[in-house]
Amino acid sequence: MMKVVIVAILALATALVSAYDPSPLQDFCVAINNTDSAVFVNGKFCKDPATVTANDFFFCGLNIPGNTAASKLGTSVNLVDVNKFPGLNTLGISLARIDFAPYGLNPPHTHPRGTELLVVIEGTLLVGFVTSNPNKLFTKVLNKGDVFVFPIGLIHFQFNIGETNALAFSGLSSQNPGVITIANAVFGSNPPINPDVLIKAFQLEKSVVDYLQKQF
Incomplete structure (x- = not known):
């Protein structure tokens, strides 16, 4: 019985590890916002392969510097x-x-x-x-x-x-x-986290928590 439980736990763990971005079963699935498409993979509908072009695999613009200011x-x-x-x-x-x-x-x-x-x-x-x-x-x-x-x-x-x-x-x-930015998530959530939770979690004065929440 114990062996069966261990095998079951290992199987579940393996399934969970493989639960994101699974290996595709086709060459490609160019995403398209078209609910008439019959194929829905990884949260996106697939473009008809017959209409896919080289431009679907092309992106430009990463040579342009971002505006850090x-x-x-x-x-x-x-x-x-x-x-x-x-x-x-x-x-x-x-x-x-x-x-x-x-x-x-x-x-x-x-x-x-x-x-x-x-x-x-x-x-x-x-x-x-x-x-x-x-x-x-x-x-x-x-x-x-x-x-x-x-x-x-x-x-x-x-x-x-x-x-x-x-x-x-x-x-x-x-x-x-x-992406989860820690400060934004903790102090800038919508609706806001109860200040009493943050006061106790971070051992801060209420005025500091109020200030931080206003910043985000």
């Missing part, structure tokens, strides 16, 4: 996921361009559905991620040409520690990795 944090992230690039549907990948002003920060955040592989193109970045319990920090200073990986679901960050602009590209192991 528009962000309080001095960063600009251009995520190219399935919602911007329909040809990515079912392929399990996406891409992001991240621009940093001097001392710009891509704040602590997670990607619930994707591992991130970051390569520095210009500048010097301090990067890191924190493991689940116990909360151990892995951190590294990266220079041009260096690569760092952030495991799926873990809180991570990138900080430009140089006096010049920095540029990095990230590959993510999901067509729609999602």
Whole structure:
């Protein structure tokens, strides 16, 4: 009986591990917002393969620098996921361009559905991620040409520690990795989290919690 239970638990664990971005069963499934389509895969309808062209697998614009001045944090992230690039549907990948002003920060955040592989193109970045319990920090200073990986679901960050602009590209192991920015989620949720919860969780005065919630 115990062996049966163990096998069942292992089977369930395997199923859960495989529950995101499954391997496609066809060459491609270019996403299309057309409810008349008969095929619905990974949250998107598939374009008729007979009408697919090379342009469905093409995206341009990542050569254009992001506007870091528009962000309080001095960063600009251009995520190219399935919602911007329909040809990515079912392929399990996406891409992001991240621009940093001097001392710009891509704040602590997670990607619930994707591992991130970051390569520095210009500048010097301090990067890191924190493991689940116990909360151990892995951190590294990266220079041009260096690569760092952030495991799926873990809180991570990138900080430009140089006096010049920095540029990095990230590959993510999901067509729609999602992003949860920690400060925004905690202090800027809609509707707001009850301040009493945040006061106790962070051991802060109510005035500080009120201030933080107003910032987000």
